Amino acid sequence: KKQLKYGAQYKGKREDAAMQKWRSNRFGQFIHWGLYAIPGGEWKGKTYPYAAEFLKSSAHISNATWDSLSYKFNPVKFDPKAWAKMAKNMGVKYMTITTKHHEGFSLWPSKYSEFNVANTPYKKDIIGALVKAYNSEGIDVNFYYSVLDWHHPDWRYDIQSKEDSIAFSRYLNFAQNQLRELAENYPTVKGFWFDGTWDKSIKKNGWWTLKIEKMLKEIRPGVVVNSRLRADDFGSRHFDSNGDMMGDYESGYERRLPSPTDTQVIHRDWEACMTIPENQWGYHKKWDISYTKTPFELIEMLAQTTSLGGNFLLNFGPQADGMIRTEEQQIAETIGNWMKINHPAIYNGGYAKGWQRQDWGYFTQNEKDKKLYAIVFNIPISGILKIQTPEGVSIGKASLLENTNSKITIKEIAKRQINLYLPKQSFPAPFVIVLDTANENKNNYIDAKT
Numbered sequence: 053k054k055q056l057k058y059g060a061q062y063k064g065k066r067e068d069a070a071m072q073k074w075r076s077n078r079f080g081q082f083i084h085w086g087l088y089a090i091p092g093g094e095w096k097g098k099t100y101p102y103a104a105e106f107l108k109s110s111a112h113i114s115n116a117t118w119d120s121l122s123y124k125f126n127p128v129k130f131d132p133k134a135w136a137k138m139a140k141n142m143g144v145k146y147m148t149i150t151t152k153h154h155e156g157f158s159l160w161p162s163k164y165s166e167f168n169v170a171n172t173p174y175k176k177d178i179i180g181a182l183v184k185a186y187n188s189e190g191i192d193v194n195f196y197y198s199v200l201d202w203h204h205p206d207w208r209y210d211i212q213s214k215e216d217s218i219a220f221s222r223y224l225n226f227a228q229n230q231l232r233e234l235a236e237n238y239p240t241v242k243g244f245w246f247d248g249t250w251d252k253s254i255k256k257n258g259w260w261t262l263k264i265e266k267m268l269k270e271i272r273p274g275v276v277v278n279s280r281l282r283a284d285d286f287g288s289r290h291f292d293s294n295g296d297m298m299g300d301y302e303s304g305y306e307r308r309l310p311s312p313t314d315t316q317v318i319h320r321d322w323e324a325c326m327t328i329p330e331n332q333w334g335y336h337k338k339w340d341i342s343y344t345k346t347p348f349e350l351i352e353m354l355a356q357t358t359s360l361g362g363n364f365l366l367n368f369g370p371q372a373d374g375m376i377r378t379e380e381q382q383i384a385e386t387i388g389n390w391m392k393i394n395h396p397a398i399y400n401g402g403y404a405k406g407w408q409r410q411d412w413g414y415f416t417q418n419e420k421d422k423k424l425y426a427i428v429f430n431i432p433i434s435g436i437l438k439i440q441t442p443e444g445v446s447i448g449k450a451s452l453l454e455n456t457n458s459k460i461t462i463k464e465i466a467k468r469q470i471n472l473y474l475p476k477q478s479f480p481a482p483f484v485i486v487l488d489t490a491n492e493n494k495n496n497y498i499d500a501k502t
């Protein structure tokens with residue numbers, strides 16, 4: 053074990069109320085909004101297939117040209133209450149908003165940079181309006197903040213000279229001031245989601261990343277900080293040089309999930325963030341420039357994430373005029389209809405210890421009602437759902453969550469082997485079975501002697 057000054061500050065999961073709330077939320081809405089929504093992946097008549105929020109780099113646009121987009125930022129149709137209502141109906145319990153993305157444009161009237169929403173035709177504080185509207189719907193708000201900043205003259209990708217280190221220490225002070233401002237001016241903020249921390253300049257300044265985490269927790273006790281912020285004494289990120297996770301939850305699952313049987317993730321808190329298109333976080337004019345995930349695919353990702361004790365953060369990229377595009381509205385509505393019935397399997401849901409994952413879907417254990425849920429995506433041809441019960445546990449009753457009068461026949465077919473027989477009906481959507489389990493040690497079966 054190495055002696056580290058800037059490594060993990062604690063081991064195991066935080067069990068304080070703020071972290072338990074973060075964990076119980078399970079389903080969140082990511083929002084990527086900034087100047088990049090104006091060109092929407094197109095520049096000088098050319099469509100760029102890369103992520104719309106990278107257009108500045110993909111189309112090799114100068115800072116001056118890109119920054120002048122701020123004079124066009126005027127989302128006249130922006131209605132934070134409507135966004136919050138859509139999110140509430142979709143069933144998210146938290147939202148994470150880009151306060152400043154790699155482009156360096158701040159969506160709040162920052163004292164530390166002129167490059168912000170106050171100096172646009174729109175003028176008003178977007179972050180403040182979103183925090184107010186989402187909190188009014190009972191949705192927690194977290195702030196995404198990109199340390200990588202293409203606009204700021206003192207940003208450096210690496211430190212290779214005295215001049216670099218002088219400039220970069222100015223940049224680190226600037227970023228610290230902005231983060232303090234965010235934590236102080238928006239007291240209901242519940243978490244900070246750091247991005248843009250992969251460059252050598254940050255790896256060489258691990259001390260700063262710990263200082264930031266400590267500052268935010270000092271200003272906002274209970275606030276939750278992702279592992280992506282942190283670099284240790286040797287530049288190790290997310291996990292320190294001793295292999296211990298830094299920050300409060302692991303945030304390395306971006307546009308990917310752990311495999312459903314990768315149970316090493318259950319030992320820590322973690323979150324997967326996901327785009328609906330293959331790789332677009334900001335608004336791209338061409339929705340179908342890549343594959344876009346269907347609602348049922350997204351619901352399965354939410355179920356798979358919950359079954360492994362993680363949070364699922366689904367991304368939306370609002371238009372420059374402030375509207376959420378219709379494709380995203382429709383997906384939000386379909387997911388919301390599903391969540392209205394099936395949320396007990398998700399909220400407060402987590403890993404069901406001892407219940408082997410089956411091909412037909414996922415188990416989640418609700419830590420509040422202590423019930424076991426089976427979320428079914430693939431009905432076997434046989435119509436029989438096979439379950440392997442943990443040692444000493446039997447299933448007393450099983451019924452459809454959406455119709456608890458529907459009896460599901462249970463048959464114990466061998467030691468710790470159960471068959472569930474589904475009612476004869478169509479299942480047009482993923483569905484949930486509630487399982488009442490009981491501790492029981494009767495043992496009617498003999499293993500073969502071989």
Ligand SMILES: C[C@@H]1N[C@@H](C(=O)NCc2ccccc2)[C@H](O)[C@@H]1O
Nearest residue numbers: 084103105106109154247306325333
């Ligand atoms: C959460 C996502 N992380 C950002 C991302 O992939 N940045 C990688 C990147 C690397 C190099 C140049 C531009 C962008 C995306 O823009 C999203 O914000």
